[in-house]
Amino acid sequence: MEEYSDSELLKQFQSEDSRHYAFNTLxxxxxxxxxxxxxxxxxxxxxxxxxxxNTWIKAWKGLAKFRADANLYTWLxxxxxxxxxxxxxxxxxxxxIPIGDVESELASDFESDNSFTGDEIQRKLQxxxxxxxxxxxxVFNMKYFDEMKYTQxxxxxxxxxxxxxxxxxxxxxxxxxxxxxxNK
Amino acid sequence: xxxxxEISELEELKKLAPTLSSLKKENHFSVPSTYFxxxxxxxxxxxxxQENSSKNFSLNWLFNYKLLAPVGTCIVLILSSLLxxxxxxxxxxxxxxxxxxxxxxxxxxxxxxxxELLAELYYSEEAETTQKNSTTNELTDQEIIDYLLEENxxxxxxxxxx
Numbered sequence: 001m002e003e004y005s006d007s008e009l010l011k012q013f014q015s016e017d018s019r020h021y022a023f024n025t026l027x028x029x030x031x032x033x034x035x036x037x038x039x040x041x042x043x044x045x046x047x048x049x050x051x052x053x054n055t056w057i058k059a060w061k062g063l064a065k066f067r068a069d070a071n072l073y074t075w076l077x078x079x080x081x082x083x084x085x086x087x088x089x090x091x092x093x094x095x096x097i098p099i100g101d102v103e104s105e106l107a108s109d110f111e112s113d114n115s116f117t118g119d120e121i122q123r124k125l126q127x128x129x130x131x132x133x134x135x136x137x138x139v140f141n142m143k144y145f146d147e148m149k150y151t152q153x154x155x156x157x158x159x160x161x162x163x164x165x166x167x168x169x170x171x172x173x174x175x176x177x178x179x180x181x182x183n184k
Numbered sequence: 185x186x187x188x189x190e191i192s193e194l195e196e197l198k199k200l201a202p203t204l205s206s207l208k209k210e211n212h213f214s215v216p217s218t219y220f221x222x223x224x225x226x227x228x229x230x231x232x233x234q235e236n237s238s239k240n241f242s243l244n245w246l247f248n249y250k251l252l253a254p255v256g257t258c259i260v261l262i263l264s265s266l267l268x269x270x271x272x273x274x275x276x277x278x279x280x281x282x283x284x285x286x287x288x289x290x291x292x293x294x295x296x297x298x299x300e301l302l303a304e305l306y307y308s309e310e311a312e313t314t315q316k317n318s319t320t321n322e323l324t325d326q327e328i329i330d331y332l333l334e335e336n337x338x339x340x341x342x343x344x345x346x
Contacts, residue, residue, distance in 0.1 A: 118212030
């Protein structure tokens with residue numbers, strides 16, 4: 001299959017004849033990265049699937065107005081992040097979970113999650129990540145797992161690079177401390 | 185430049201968190217084996233479904249049970265107000281005779297007539313009749329004399345006053 005760039009696919013999307021083909025190609029190209037970004041935040045596959053679908057539906061609706069000079073991947077990432085945060089906030093409201101306690105709810109879900117296949121130390125890493133507040137967890141995942149640049153992260157999260165560096169630094173120190181404590 | 189940045193970030197991570205940096209960055213969450221192959225088609229179906237439902241909305245709202253109750257209530261209210269609403273027929277009383285008014289009360293009870301106007305009309309008709317009688321029928325001498333005797337008026341006094 002011929003590999004098109006995002007800007008080429010965007011041009012094709014503007015034409016009625018090739019719109020569906022271009023969108024389908026974009027989905028295939030970016031779906032996995034977006035899925036894992038969402039999945040690491042919500043842990044559950046079905047929830048991640050719902051959020052990913054909503055992300056692409058919003059992209060389908062907004063793609064016609066998308067500026068060609070902007071970074072499509074950053075824009076998709078931003079939609080996915082917003083959808084994930086909305087989902088987590090709704091979860092707090094739905095189950096009357098106090099703000100900040102959604103992570104402990106996720107941690108208890110993770111305990112009984114059979115879809116996690118990692119060894120003991122990987123399980124401890126996930127548990128340590130779940131002790132972080134929502135925004136810090138988001139920053140840590142984007143930097144550590146997705147290996148995004150701070151400038152790109154700043155665009156997605158609408159925050160300064162300095163604030164992101166500080167947030168990541170704190171998150172790393174917390175996780176290291178948790179890992180060391182769990183080994184004792 | 186980018187490579188240098190990445191190396192310095194890794195070095196920083198090693199210094200800051202040696203345990204964390206020693207772990208392999210692997211994905212340990214599992215996903216259904218055909219999920220990413222099937223996802224584009226599942227997404228397309230969902231988008232088509234949403235677009236069709238938004239197109240059909242203009243007709244479907246008529247059959248929407250949530251709208252049925254308020255729309256039905258509005259229709260019943262409009263029909264009942266049309267059924268029971270009777271604009272009051274205004275009649276100029278001067279155009280009617282007392283007999284007609286009487287008849288309208290007896291047979292067509294729905295006309296509204298002001299009581300005072302009705303009394304006025306009766307009074308004016310009676311006065312008219314009396315006036316007609318007084319002008320057309322002249323009094324006889326005997327009637328005048330009887331009247332004067334009855335009222336105890338002296339004849340000479342009348343002459344004097346005249």
